[in-house]
Amino acid sequence: xxxxxxxxxxxxxxxxxxxxxxxxxxxxxxxxxxxERTADSAARWADTHGLHTGRVxxxxxxxxxxxTTGVLLLLALVAATGRRSQAAKPSAPAGPVxxx
Numbered sequence: 646x647x648x649x650x651x652x653x654x655x656x657x658x659x660x661x662x663x664x665x666x667x668x669x670x671x672x673x674x675x676x677x678x679x680x681e682r683t684a685d686s687a688a689r690w691a692d693t694h695g696l697h698t699g700r701v702x703x704x705x706x707x708x709x710x711x712x713t714t715g716v717l718l719l720l721a722l723v724a725a726t727g728r729r730s731q732a733a734k735p736s737a738p739a740g741p742v743x744x745x
């Protein structure tokens with residue numbers, strides 16, 4: 646029970662921070678507009694310097710909503726499971742264990 650309560654307590658600010666930029670508030674609109682301007686500026690800079698995304702960029706633009714949804718669901722899954730990557734643990738020796 647204590648672990649569940651701790652998990653819920655830790656999840657609340659993460660959900661709130663994730664939901665904040667999505668809402669209709671002034672800060673959220675401003676943040677979205679700024680990120681859009683930054684992305685447009687980076688795209689213009691890349692275009693003037695001859696950097697192009699080719700077919701991958703076209704496909705990504707065509708499937709942007711599905712890609713965004715997939716990334717958000719993946720992040721939610723990782724946050725929900727609470728698993729962190731662990732260093733490789735030494736494996737047990739292969740074969741029967743012989744005791745002396």
